[in-house]
Amino acid sequence: MTAIRFIRIIFIALASVLAFSGAAFAASKEKIERRTNEALSEFREDIGGANEVLAKAKGVLVFPLIRKGGIGIGGEYGQGALRIGGNTVDYYSTAAASIGLQFGGQSRRQIIVFLDQDALDKFRSSQGWEIGVDASVAVVTLGAGGAIDTTQLNQPIVAFVFDNKGLMYNLSLEGSKISKIHEDD
Template identity: 30%
Template sequence: MKFPKDFYKPVLMLAFLVFASCGTSKTNSGDLVADSQEARTTITQRYPDMADLFQNSHGYAIFPNAGKGAYIIGGASGNGAVYENGRLIGYADLKQVDIGLQAGGKAFVEVLFFQTQAAMNKFKEGTYELSGNVSAVILEEGVSRDVEFNDGIAVITMPKAGAMAGISVGGQRFSFQPLK
């Protein structure tokens, strides 16, 4: 497929803006923990079945203020708090790059649930990747779905704001920093 010459300049400019905006927007750890606790409360109030996942999973990483923007090339990022057996053990960063027929922007909450100690340990090794074929359960008002674990990890997302349309392929990368 051949694109017109005028096509590349706006796409490259948008790609630059998307990647530049995917940098870490660190808030202080107190704000991040408070936002994470608030997101967990919101999820469990709106979707009571999710309370079991928070209680019964070995651990979870919650990204309360993740954001994504895209125009053909997309990027997402967010900061999160990581809990093991109900106790805060560190922080994590989420980065995503994808490509496809997509446009728009959105804010969302994402939670990774770790079913086993082995899955939790793999995440805590420092850099963890989810491939593009791992599907997240998208929580929608009035809808409760069964969450399935794949290799000991389940992913849920809850939209917060924005509009996004399209089909894309990509993956997510996470880095973990333990509490000092």
């Protein structure tokens, strides 16, 4: 095991313990629902073609707020909801760690769209799902005219990452670990 992988595992474990150590750290379901609705509304309003993508979705995993920060060693964490047919069916968290030249913090929204039923079923039955290991996720960019580049929608799972300035570019989600939040967490 490389030193980087070891540090990544330690950081994710530490972030997970801190995130789930008590009710004070966990966002309420109501807050997650409110933020999820806001993120989906913003996505539909600001991104051309968003409604068409969401209409094709077998499931939509929305992380309305992912916070990232670090000095040399960084980490990110967020909570969100999985919606099927417009209804929330489960809550999830995402966490990742990184090493390298970094200083400061940022926040973003992330929407993962499952366009294939098998991909959604595999995700839901997993005990922890890591992007790039358990599945490939194509990060979608905007095409001409500020609309979704539909040539990237031939993948079973696509992701949209945006902030208050719009869709973000050149962003990799690999290494992000997504886990179901259980009622007793």
